[in-house]
Amino acid sequence: MSLLKKFATVGGATLVSRVFGFTREMMMASALGIGPVADAFNLAFRFPNLFRRLFAEGAFNAAFIPLFARSLEEEGEEGARRFAAEVFSTLFTVLAILTLAAMIFMPFLVKTVIAPGLAACIDDPETLRQQLSCEDRFAITVAFSRIMFPYLACMSMMAMVSGILNAFRRFFAAAVAPTILNFALIGVLAWCWWRGADERTIGFLMSWGVLVAGIGQLVVVTLAMRLAGFSVALRRPRWTKSLKRLLVLAGPAALIGGITQINLFVGQAIASYQPGAVSILTYADRPYQLPLGMVGVAIGVVLLPELARALKAGRMEEAQHTQNRSLEFALFLTVPAAVALFIIPEPIIRLIYERGAFDPTTTVRVAAVLGLYALGLPAFVLIKVFSPGYFARENTRTPMIVTGFSAAANTALSLVLFWLYAERGIALATTLAGWLNAWLLFEGLRRQGLWHVDRALVKRCALVVLSAAAMGAALLAMMRVLHPYLATGASALHQAGALVLLVVAAMAVYFAVALATGAADRTLVAKLLRGRRKARV
Template sequence: MSLLKKFATVGGATLISRVFGFTREMMMASALGVGPVADAFNLAFRFPNLFRRLFAEGAFNAAFIPLFARSLEEEGEEGAKRFATEIFSTLFTVLLVVTVAAMVFMPALVKTIIAPGLAACIDDPQTLGQQISCEDRYAITIAFSRIMFPYLACMSLMAMVSGILNAFRRFFAAAAAPTILNFALIGVLAWCWWNGSDQQTIGFLMSWGVLFAGVAQLLMVTVAMRMAGFSVALKRPRWTPALKRLLILAGPAALIGGITQINLFVGQAIASYKPGAVSILQYADRPYQLPLGMVGVAIGVVLLPELARALKAGRAEEAQHTQNRSLEFALFLTVPAAIALYVMPEPIIRLIYERGAFLPETTHQVAAVLGLYALGLPAFVLIKVFSPGYFARENTRVPMIVTGISAAANTVLSFVLFWFYAEQGIALATTLAGWLNAWLLFEGLRRQGLWHVDMALVKRSVLVILSAGAMGGVVWFLLERLAPYLATGVGALTQGLAILAIVAVAMAVYFGLALATGAADRAMVRNLLKGRRSKRV
């Protein structure tokens, strides 16, 4: 399977999940708007989600896969099973202790880390003028957090099993499993709508839906692993050299792999000082996560195993080629997506969310944040491209330092800009920190001689930017002409058709220019199309 086809497999599964995620967010926005229950749910869900990205997906994709691949190559399948069992047993025990401790100390976690703004609200009730009192907001945030925190344990174990599947080049099950969360929450919201449930009831049922989805996702990848002919056992945890090596790699890798989530979590904690700001950031994050997830996750999942194999086999030239083509792929898809989201955020937000409890004034607020997030989209995908260059060589020191600098910059900028621009300041801080992180990672690779930019990459990158810029001009022109069909009060079908028309023309312009100028590798496209035609025959 070619590198492009592997990206397409993971990206396609992730795209399906993100589409259903859109449906979930649309229903949630209609039911809860940007009120206190929506804020409480988003704050509570972000916390286990942060640790899932830090200590599960980020750490295991970066540290577990190279070590597991080495064990599989050097010791065979029995040695790999022994290594996986050691890690699984330790991980399970640690997660059990962490989950119990978090459930007990959740009030303190909410007050100091998850939502410090709610603590300020309790001290001064006049700071928030909501239909739910400050004490109630604080209480439901604690309750939601306790219900959803075990989701972290499920997702962490799932990440390890997914790492095993990825090492065997079986990418689809792990990429498709997150769709279960969207199905569960869509089902909950539909049931609540049918029964006319109040907002607090909706929030509680959605929290239980998250926990149910976590268990179901873990079961799905476990079954896929067993179907691949591999299994792990639960034994008494032991301190072994393999576990020590994993922790040495996984600690820094966790911070590096979860930088986007760290930035978003810091932003939401600061945003808790303003009513509705947490939900505004969350709703803007969903459209932004569609291209980020589809491209970034695909690259992050596929690139690391490919690089690790090439380097362990001594094929340095192949590793360089893989890195450059991955960067090309990232820029080819994310630059036009970033420009489109920056030029037309308001029609997109209006179509997705503006109904029920989601009001027109909220559309303006969310669209402004989405436009600023869009400017950072290429940066966060580039981080996914540059990081494997370190992880495949088992080097986590440099990217850990870079991530620390970026996270510190994001925290300082968020604090400063929030007081001037509210949630827009947080979005701008996230974008600036992302670009700083990507630039420092690339410079580190370049200066160590681990990344040699070839002329094909330079040429295609410039042409991609020019083609995407021309596409942006066309989108802006069409927005002006179709404005009456995109305004508040116009039917969703009319809005949707207008946006589809703009997207269709924009794609035709961009891909047409990309193929005509050579921004896209024409030979690769021809081979891909030939492959598809031959399969049909």
């Protein structure tokens, strides 16, 4: 299977998950708006999600896959099975202890880490009414966090099983499993709407839905692993040389792989000082995550095992080619997506969310945050491209330093900009920190001679920017014409039709200019078209 087809497989499965994620967020926005229950749920869910990215997906995709691939190459399947069993047994034990401790000390975690703004609110006795409101928000945040935290354990074990599947080049099951979460929460929200449940009940049922979905996702990837002819046994944890090497790599890799989530978590913790700001950031994050998930996740999942195999086999020219084409692919899709999200955030947010408890004023606030997030979209996808260049060589020290520096910059910028621009300041800080991270990672590879930019990449990157600029100009012109159909007073059908027309026209302009100028590889496009014709015949 070609690199492009692998990206398409993972990206397509991720797209399905993101589409259902949109449906989930639309229903949640209509039911809860940006009220205290919405804030509590988003704060509680972000915490296990952060640890999932840090100690599960980031660590295992970056550290486990190269070591597992080496075991397959050097010791065969039996050696790989032994290594996987060592890791799984240790992971299971650590997660059990961590989950138990978190359940006990959750009030302390919420007060100091998850939502310090709620604690400050409780300590401020400005009015009795405000104090009671803050105590209520704090209590439901603690309750939701306790229910959802075991989701972390399920996702961590799922990440390991997914790493095994990816090492065997079976990408689909791990990519499609997250859809279960969306199905579960959509089902909960539909039932609550049918029963006329109050906001607090909706929040509690959604929290239980997250936990049930986590168990379901773990079951799906485990079955896929068994179908692939591989299994892992639970044994007594033992300290081995292979496990020590994994932990040495996984610690820094966890920090690096979860940089986007770290920035979002820091932003939400600071935003907890202002009611509604947490939910605004979360709703803006969903449209932004669609292209990031399709392209960034696909590249991150596929590129690392491909690069690791090429380097282990000494095929340096193939590794360089893979890196350059991955960067080319990332920019070709993310630059136009960033331009579009920056120019038309308000019509997008209005169509997706503006109904029920989600009013036009909230639309303007969420759209402003989405526009700023969009400017950082290419940066966070580039991080996914540059990081495997280090991980595949089992070097996590350099990117760990870079990520730590950018995370510190994000925290400092968020603290300063939040007091000036509220939630918009946090979005701007996230974007600036993302670009800093991407630039430092690239410079590190270039200076060590690990990345040689070829002429084709430079040429196509410049042409991609030109094509995206032409598309942006077309979008601005069309928005003036279609404004009556995109405004608040227009019906949902008119808004959807106008937005679809905008997107289709923008894509047509972009791809036409890209093909005309050579930003898109015309030879590759022709080859793909010929392949489809042959398949039809």
